[in-house]
Amino acid sequence: MSSNEEHSYVVNIAWKKGRIGTMDSPAINDKLDVATPPEFPGGVEGVWSPEHLFTASVSSCFLTSFTAVAEYSKFEFEDLNISSSGKMSRDENGKFVMSEITIIATLIISDEAKEKKAYRLLEKAEQICLITRSIKAEVKLEPSVKIEVPA
Structure with a gap:
């Protein structure tokens, strides 16, 4: 671009x-x-609400960033589930702001040998997310990788 x-x-x-x-x-x-x-x-x-949509924009950007990074890296995965929560609190001026977004990302892979790469790609997705880079709120990523061999 x-x-x-x-x-x-x-x-x-x-x-x-x-x-x-x-x-x-x-x-x-x-x-x-x-x-x-x-x-x-x-x-x-x-x-x-706008607060739900703000939180959703961060987590959906994480999803699309991860799928792009995985595709580019030719990294196959079985599933990705994301739960996110947005925290609203008062700033130093007493005004409400969205201060923190927590993304709990659970990635399912079938190859245990690719677990470290899976964590690296999850972290990379959080770093390249355009929405995360555009906001003041702190974004916390809580990644987990599970190994499940398809039946």
Whole structure:
């Protein structure tokens, strides 16, 4: 990718009711409701919040970064499961910020001899994630590799 290259991602949100909106994009078939999280006044339970989407953007970027690194390295794996959590806390000015994202990544491989490489690739994926490099929140990776021979 050249340094002059730019990409744009269009997102539209239309107010639905109360604290809920519907998000869509001309590039995506699905729509998604978004709302204030229930931890805040007027928040809505059971609807994606900006805080969930922020956390999801980091973990989905990790997923796509890992699959790209694995493909480039010709590294075969059986499965990858990611659980992530975002922590919101007050900064030094007393304002809420997304301060930390923890990514728990469990990679399943079938060849025990490739375990060290698996950990290196998981760490590389976290390092090259474009979203992680674009945010202030600390991103913590908790990788694990499991060896399972397919039946």
